[in-house]
Amino acid sequence: MANENQPRGPMPQVAYRNRRFLESPDARALRIISEYIDPLARLRRAGAQHTVVFFGSARIYSREVALQNLRELERRRKEGRSAALQADLQRARKGVRMSRYYEEARELSRMITAWSMKLNRSPRFLMVCSGGGPGIMEAANRGASEAGGKSIGLNIQLPSEQRPNPYISPEFSMLFHYFFMRKLWFAQPAQALIVFPGGFGTMDEMWEFLTLVQTGKMGHGVTILLYGSKFWKHTINFRCMLEAGTIDRGEMKLIRFVDSPQQAFEILKDELGQRFRQRPVIKHPFI
Numbered sequence: 001m002a003n004e005n006q007p008r009g010p011m012p013q014v015a016y017r018n019r020r021f022l023e024s025p026d027a028r029a030l031r032i033i034s035e036y037i038d039p040l041a042r043l044r045r046a047g048a049q050h051t052v053v054f055f056g057s058a059r060i061y062s063r064e065v066a067l068q069n070l071r072e073l074e075r076r077r078k079e080g081r082s083a084a085l086q087a088d089l090q091r092a093r094k095g096v097r098m099s100r101y102y103e104e105a106r107e108l109s110r111m112i113t114a115w116s117m118k119l120n121r122s123p124r125f126l127m128v129c130s131g132g133g134p135g136i137m138e139a140a141n142r143g144a145s146e147a148g149g150k151s152i153g154l155n156i157q158l159p160s161e162q163r164p165n166p167y168i169s170p171e172f173s174m175l176f177h178y179f180f181m182r183k184l185w186f187a188q189p190a191q192a193l194i195v196f197p198g199g200f201g202t203m204d205e206m207w208e209f210l211t212l213v214q215t216g217k218m219g220h221g222v223t224i225l226l227y228g229s230k231f232w233k234h235t236i237n238f239r240c241m242l243e244a245g246t247i248d249r250g251e252m253k254l255i256r257f258v259d260s261p262q263q264a265f266e267i268l269k270d271e272l273g274q275r276f277r278q279r280p281v282i283k284h285p286f287i
Contacts, residue, residue: 035181039154039174043189046171047122051129051152051189052112052268054105055205056136056196056227057098058162062106066092066099101196101228102139108194108227108261109143109151115269117149119276126272127152129186131205132173133162136196141167154182183208191275192223192268194258197231213254223271225264229257 021027061069070092077085109128116126128144130137132153144151145167153168155175164173176182187209195206206226212218226232241247258264 032178032181035176035178036184039185042171042174046124048124048127048152048172049122049189050126050191052126052192052194052272053186053190053209054109054128054130054136054140054194054196055198055202056101056105056139057198057202058131058133058135058137059199060098060102060135060139060197061095062102062139063096063099066095070096098197102136104227104261105136105139105194105196106143106146108264109140110147111143111261111265112268113144113147113149113151115265117147124150126191127172129154129190130168131155131182131186131201132164132168132175134165136198138165138167141165145169154185156182187212187218190218190222191220191272192225194225194227194264195232196227197235210254214251221271221275223268224255225258225267226255227258227264229259232257 015021022030070089073085073089073092077089112126113128117123119125127150128140129152130140132141132155137153141151141153142165150169150172151167152172153164153174155162155164155173156179157175157177164175174185176185183205186205190209193206193209195202209222209224213222213224238247238252242249242252256267258267
């Protein structure tokens, strides 16, 4: 019989509670799979089914904020507080011009959300989804909130911290460490993608979607709209790609250019409506 007074060693910690282990290179596979399982469980519990994804620049402000920035700089110039404001003024004026995209993304999201709530489906049947940060992402979540609906925000850890915007529905606010897992959750439930003007991140996400659809890896139809035809046709020379033979005319049909919330909404309402009528809706389309 063991002596109860015999000295004992310290109780070891179980691996799944060992933070040092979980944050080590050896546990990377566990961290990756957790970024799949946790969103899956949260979306399932909430009854979320399909999404319309908004991509676009984090540097595009609302009209109100853009005008406020410009007025502040103009005030400083009149007071003679700085002689080196010209470049800042030029950026601020550009910010006011670009703010139309924020306001139009906001309006389009509001229209989509209001329509989805009238589809005679479950409340989370079709939801707006963004990258969760500022700019166009904020506009998308804001429009959905103004329509009285819920929306998703898939944020990402960055060296300069990107904070979730205040319009994401709290139960659908998620934070990722791995870009590729975040992209997976953009793609899997997506029925449509709307890409507003943006930079490197927007381009990366857009090409990922296009490649998945082109190669049939998405597993379902996705409507892809590039919002702001002048920006996109100036930024990417699709005609050159066609002429070089690196893409064909059939692949160009994967994308369409739109220039107003109403134009984009009519395409989405028509195509998504047909898609939902033509085939049974998968209860949980995330597997």
